[in-house]
Amino acid sequence: MILTARLVLPISGPPLVDGGLLIRDGAICAVGQASALIRDFPTEPHDDLGSVALLPGLVNAHTHLELTGLHGRLPFGRSFTEWVTALLDLRSELDAECFATSARLGATVLLRSGVTCVADITTSGSSVVPLKAAGLRGIIFQEILGLDPEQATERLDAAEKALRSLQLQASGSLLSVGLSPHAPYSLSEPLLLRCAELLQRRRLPVTMHLAESPEEVTYIGLGLGPIATTLLPAVGRHSPSHRVCGESPVAFLDRAGLLSERLLAVHLVHVGISDLQLLRQRAVALAVCPRSNHNLGVGIAPLPRFLAASLRVGLGTDSLASNDTLSLWDEMRFAHRLYGGAVTAQQFVTMATLGGAAALGMAEAIGSLAPGKRADLIALAIDHLDDADPYGSLLSQASDDSVVLSMVEGKMLYQREGVTGCNRQSH
Structure with a gap:
């Protein structure tokens, strides 16, 4: 043809x-x-x-389709930690049917907006069926969280079981499966180390939220700030479950053995020169989400530096819990205004196609x-x-x-x- x-x-x-x-x-x-x-x-x-x-x-390099139904239910303008705590509370009220309905709606929106490949993070496993039915390509990442060091083995066993279920559901499709340790602040250090061992053993793709907020930087480096005083007590903990060594989130993940060419790191708003060097050395791929960062008030990712460093960079919308739409066209337009002449229109279209494909390890096939x-x-x-x-x-x-x-x-x-x-x- x-x-x-x-x-x-x-x-x-x-x-x-x-x-x-x-x-x-x-x-x-x-x-x-x-x-x-x-x-x-x-x-x-x-x-x-x-x-x-x-x-x-288009390649949407970061979504949570099971949260599509939360559009408008989490007002923006709170602090990042307050927003995360509110999200956890709201998620606890949702059942499997809510997640499935949200994922179906999200998959339909993506297809009609020109997205043909997606990196989606799921806790419920609900996004595989609608994405498979739609015929889309992508990676479904099973999310894992857990701040109690005593539960590290239990949490990892549950994640491995969920991964096997996802793989069965995804068979016969263009979808592959990976693991998503949520973020440095939401997993205990023993659990992060076990995730690193699993990923090395299974050679799975992995994605994590990383260096998204100032609160995360303060908590990982000093064990202080709103995450320590608000988020930890909300999940039943009263002290950090990682060694506090004055590290950046990027350096902390490197020490845990999680920085590699198979990692798709999401957000990267707060990174210094040494962090950027580590990301380059480990060949980490990135997904930036400018509107989500803006809505949550966490800052602006140094995208021009990422591009100048020749890192693999894709563009994501994040979920409708932190964004207004799942449209990459809206994302590109907003980001083009945000960065002005520092990032061109051609670079944004490339990020939404070939850049996203490269970030997902698919540049030889698509993009x-x-x-x-x-x-x-x-x-x-x-x-x-x-x-x-x-x-x-x-x-x-x-x-x-x-x-x-x-x-x-x-x-x-x-x-x-x-x-x-x-x-x-x-x-």
């Missing part, structure tokens, strides 16, 4: 006006000018998508439109597409409603009702 469009954005190469793709068996076989593809492959069915932009599917890549792609209807600045056009105009189709493995997963201008031609 040949797909042609007004504009093709391969990401890994220059934009193609009146371009196209040749897709066979779920893979991209050729990329080039539409006229050349039609001439060189005259027997291939041809879909002219009309005046749209064709680009790789750009190139021969040999899997055919995960989307088409966007944009009213005023500027050939001289196509990335700027996307950031200024694109929205979830702009997405007219989404494909994964060359299969149509979503096509907007009432779309015109897609003319199928056979030669």
